[in-house]
Amino acid sequence: MREYIPVLMFVIVAIGFAGVTLGLSQITMPIRRNARKMAPYECGVEPVGSARNRFHVKFYLVALLFILFDIEAVFLYPWAVTFRQLGLYGLIEMGLFILILFIGYVYLLGKRALEWES
Amino acid sequence: MKDLLQNPDFQLVFWSFVKIFVILNGLLGVVSYMILAERKVAGRMQGRPGPNRVGPAGTLQPIADVIKLFFKEEFIPAAANKVIFNIAPALAVIPALVSFSIVPIGPNFTVTDLNVGLLLFLAMSSIGVYAVTLGGWSSNNKYALLGGLRSSAQMISYELAMGLSTIGVLMLTGSLSMVEIVKAQQNLPFILFQPLAFVIFMITALAETNRAPFDLPEAEAELVAGFHTEYSSMKFGLFFLGEFTNVITICSIATTLFLGGWNGPWLPDSLKFIWFFAKLAVLVFFFMWVRWTFPRLRYDQLMNLGWKILLPLSLANVLVTGLAMYWLQNR
Numbered sequence: 001m002r003e004y005i006p007v008l009m010f011v012i013v014a015i016g017f018a019g020v021t022l023g024l025s026q027i028t029m030p031i032r033r034n035a036r037k038m039a040p041y042e043c044g045v046e047p048v049g050s051a052r053n054r055f056h057v058k059f060y061l062v063a064l065l066f067i068l069f070d071i072e073a074v075f076l077y078p079w080a081v082t083f084r085q086l087g088l089y090g091l092i093e094m095g096l097f098i099l100i101l102f103i104g105y106v107y108l109l110g111k112r113a114l115e116w117e118s
Numbered sequence: 119m120k121d122l123l124q125n126p127d128f129q130l131v132f133w134s135f136v137k138i139f140v141i142l143n144g145l146l147g148v149v150s151y152m153i154l155a156e157r158k159v160a161g162r163m164q165g166r167p168g169p170n171r172v173g174p175a176g177t178l179q180p181i182a183d184v185i186k187l188f189f190k191e192e193f194i195p196a197a198a199n200k201v202i203f204n205i206a207p208a209l210a211v212i213p214a215l216v217s218f219s220i221v222p223i224g225p226n227f228t229v230t231d232l233n234v235g236l237l238l239f240l241a242m243s244s245i246g247v248y249a250v251t252l253g254g255w256s257s258n259n260k261y262a263l264l265g266g267l268r269s270s271a272q273m274i275s276y277e278l279a280m281g282l283s284t285i286g287v288l289m290l291t292g293s294l295s296m297v298e299i300v301k302a303q304q305n306l307p308f309i310l311f312q313p314l315a316f317v318i319f320m321i322t323a324l325a326e327t328n329r330a331p332f333d334l335p336e337a338e339a340e341l342v343a344g345f346h347t348e349y350s351s352m353k354f355g356l357f358f359l360g361e362f363t364n365v366i367t368i369c370s371i372a373t374t375l376f377l378g379g380w381n382g383p384w385l386p387d388s389l390k391f392i393w394f395f396a397k398l399a400v401l402v403f404f405f406m407w408v409r410w411t412f413p414r415l416r417y418d419q420l421m422n423l424g425w426k427i428l429l430p431l432s433l434a435n436v437l438v439t440g441l442a443m444y445w446l447q448n449r
Contacts, residue, residue, distance in 0.1 A: 006134035006230040014215040018208035025352030066274040080288040
């Protein structure tokens with residue numbers, strides 16, 4: 001666990017850097033607010049409707065499919081690192097695993113879940 | 119006092135702090151000048167000289183830009199979510215900086231030699247997606263929301279192919295540690311053994327960092343400025359800094375994984391970091407070159423490329439690498 005101490009230090013230093021930059025900019029900036037400036041930007045016209053709209057379900061689908069295939073990638077990592085010791089048996093096992101997930105992927109393509117901006 | 123200096127924990131913290139300080143300042147300096155280099159390269163590719171007024175040949179331009187950003191007015195739009203609006207730019211910069219803690223710059227110059235170094239980089243790039251989504255959503259602006267969602271959908275789609283393309287390198291090395299990966303390339307860089315993975319990694323790196331030709335989510339003509347429409351002054355500066363730091367980080371990872379890191383002939387160990395920076399410069403120039411060469415991809419073309427072409431290709435690369443390694447081991 002000792003190797004993670006520098007990473008923690010780097011995180012703290014990076015947070016400090018971001019905080020100092022933002023804090024310094026708050027101190028040095030002029031403040032001249034008016035109502036027109038504070039309105040949401042919509043190419044110069046009056047904003048129409050609320051910004052907290054519903055958005056298309058395809059974004060949710062992309063995220064969900066990402067999770068599924070990311071889990072597959074997570075299983076591939078330990079296998080890849082110990083590949084030399086696993087021999088043919090390991091290769092065929094992983095080949096079958098990838099094949100099963102690939103069948104799922106082909107189903108996705110057939111069901112057109114990845115169509116039109118995914 | 120002497121006991122404190124001999125204490126190994128204190129030495130670890132102290133030397134790590136020195137390395138972090140050097141890397142952070144070096145990185146910020148390199149990023150600022152990389153922005154200038156991008157503008158000059160862009161200018162030259164478009165037949166004009168780029169910034170050349172401020173300082174000799176424009177070399178003080180980044181300083182002028184930073185000072186200007188500090189003195190700009192900045193406000194939080196009405197009905198925006200204040201807390202998240204403030205956190206999002208910091209969240210864009212921190213993962214990009216922290217990923218540098220595992221990059222081996224020279225034979226003894228890594229902030230830390232994690233035995234799962236590559237996974238830290240992939241984890242940090244996944245956290246970077248949050249910055250974009252939260253920045254877009256918290257701005258209370260339809261264009262920002264759409265830009266943020268599209269950008270994050272693009273980033274996660276290409277993250278898959280990026281992760282899978284690094285698996286070939288892992289199979290050849292047998293370790294996730296970046297220092298081990300560089301040591302395994304002492305004779306030949308892995309680009310010779312994994313050319314397809316290198317190409318896939320570079321394409322997905324372009325998409326991960328939202329750079330052209332994959333920059334539709336922040337395209338000026340299509341979506342105003344995408345997820346950073348409502349940001350100004352240093353918050354925008356931090357987003358911008360985060361984007362360019364991401365470019366340098368991903369190019370460093372590509373250098374380490376495929377081009378051999380700090381390996382190279384003719385230089386003694388203490389100067390090997392020059393090879394690292396030379397390779398990094400080549401890849402960063404390639405990123406800039408691509409930006410001004412190709413037209414932007416339309417969003418559905420972008421997603422098709424990520425899901426239907428790069429993902430199966432990287433899986434095929436994994437299987438072919440496995441078969442080739444098995445066959446070569448056992449012939």
